[in-house]
Amino acid sequence: MGIIMEFEGAPVEGVGEGGAAGDVLDKIFNNIMKSNSIFTNRDALRNDYIPDRILFRDDEIAQLGQMLAPILRGNKPSNIFLYGKTGTGKTVVAKYVMRKLSERISQLKLNTKFIYVNARLASTQYKVLVELGSQLDISIPFTGLSLSEASSRIFDKLRRDGVNVVLIFDEIDYIVKNYDDNILYELTRANNELLGGNFVSIVGISNDLKFKEYLDPRVLSSLSEEEIVFPPYTVDELEAILRDRVKLAFRPGVVSEAALKLCASLAAAEHGDARRAVDLLRVAGELAEREGSEEVSPDHVTRASKSIERDRTYEVVRSLPLHAKLILAAALSAPDETNTGRLYSNYALMAKRLGIEPLTQRRISGILSELDVLGIINAPVVSSGRFGRSKRIRLAVPRDAVARALREDELISSIL
DNA sequence: CCTCCACTGGAAACCTAGGCTC
DNA sequence: GAGCCTAGGTTTCCAGTGGAGG
Known part of the structure; x- marks a missing residue:
């Protein structure tokens, strides 16, 4: 069984063989080792963390x-x-x-x-x-x-x-x-x-x-x-929860009041989702730290929100089975909006070019429904009258995140 | 109001990988 | 090691259908 190494966040650029690489790494490692990290306990923001006291429950x-x-x-x-x-x-x-x-x-x-x-x-x-x-x-x-x-x-x-x-x-x-x-x-x-x-x-x-x-x-x-x-949390409750976690996870005064309020209101907009609120805070903190900033600002939160969506997409797409990936590859090369029949012929073509036997359209229709449930695509069934009834398919996530995840797959990257 | 397209989605049959029994 | 069994994925078959155009 091999060891899989995963790097989180932005790739480290410019690290090659030779002298300069050591300097880059030294810099990264020194940054990490510096005791003035803005975090005091990053684990308190992980989504499997169970706090000693749970508010409002x-x-x-x-x-x-x-x-x-x-x-x-x-x-x-x-x-x-x-x-x-x-x-x-x-x-x-x-x-x-x-x-x-x-x-x-x-x-x-x-x-x-x-x-x-x-x-x-x-x-x-x-x-x-x-x-x-x-x-x-x-x-x-x-x-x-x-x-x-x-x-x-x-x-x-x-x-x-x-x-x-x-x-x-x-x-x-x-x-x-x-x-x-x-x-x-x-x-x-x-x-x-x-x-x-x-x-x-x-x-x-x-x-x-x-x-x-x-x-x-x-x-x-x-x-x-x-x-x-369990009822959803209100904005005020989310704020209080975040304030509690901020105390546990960050050095005092690092997280600005405005950033905290923004996390709370973004998460409240998504039916009072506390996990999302805490995720936002964590990613915003990591962004701030990586940039060497002394404060987590609302701007970090806004960017965190985008990066979370990209990361989720990337992770989900990467772990999809081969044929689901192929369908997405076909969807990427198609216009913004397509339907089952067109997407299927596109997919079948790509599969054959890779020497893979395409699955049947019935199965592809099923996989499309699964991708819809996962939120990767949007595929409502619509009727175009005389022109039949089919799924109207469009990507529901950023194209570049899908493309990045697909390129990870050796086979598929060869035709992208 | 009817037709008819391009599918959808249910149901059943089939396939494969692997454990179990003898 | 042959023969049997099952879960889960896929194929095969097909009746059913929303609505634009007539």
Whole structure:
């Protein structure tokens, strides 16, 4: 297994072989080592950071704590369902409560484990079970087993070891929409199989408020025995949250009041998304630091906002499967707006030129819908009357970011 | 009000990689 | 090691459809 090195941010230019390179590197390293970094604790701005106190979520924390408290007596808590839009604190609250409870559990020497699985990363039912297994030290081959075989291996092990599990299942809507709710059924059913007082409880987290409509009624009734709804943050709340993080992450006085307010209002415009607010702050800070600025200004925030979008696009496109990339390559070389048929023939041509067998139009239509969901393209179905019905396709992200990510792929870069 | 295009999107069949059984 | 099984991706088949132009 190789080591993949990733460089974040702007490429370092002018570093070649020979004498000058050392000087450049020395300069970079010295800058980093200088103790007067504007950051004091950059980690406090990472999006997996869980602060010691979470603002404006006291009720939700209390509710979740209350619902999960039975595990301290070794009893099974209800299955719980958390929902609210992105960046409303669902994940952070869940992880926070999980951390606090874990402390108690280890004091009491209870055999209960918390497991966190994100369904966007473990994107198929089978992968969810593999992930679940790996966190419980049960090795499940990445293919070859049936879902029920894989889940009974997990249950067997839990029963043998007498382990209770609270599964925090983030972005649970992802698997349910793409497949059906088999594993959810398997998992909620687990308690009947696990005799002897063991339990598996699920804390499901969803961004999609309508997600429940996709669920089988049997699963729904057992999955959402309890629910907590997370409202979006207001601008004032976002400001307070940022102010809190600024204290943790930056040297005093570095972040200007105007910059902070701008972060808050930009994020508030996107349905009160705290994650976005903190991301903006972090990237703005990194920009400021890289430029050797002593202050994070509103200008840094504005530029951060653009750079975040580019980075996201770049990351998403880069990790796409080959044919999805080819479709984007075809879309890049097409006019701004096109439709399925035209894009398909363009794509098929490119594929053949690369010696790749093109997928069928039916499949491409499906991939286009997936790209639409990812937000890379915009592809609503429109009817042009006599001229048929098709997807109206246009890129929804900056062209240059897509192009940069595609050029990374050796095969595709050869025809761009 | 009807027609008919260029697809869409559901359903089923098929393919592949890999584990399991004997 | 042959033969069987499954999940997930793809192909095949096809009925269904919104609305501009007649």
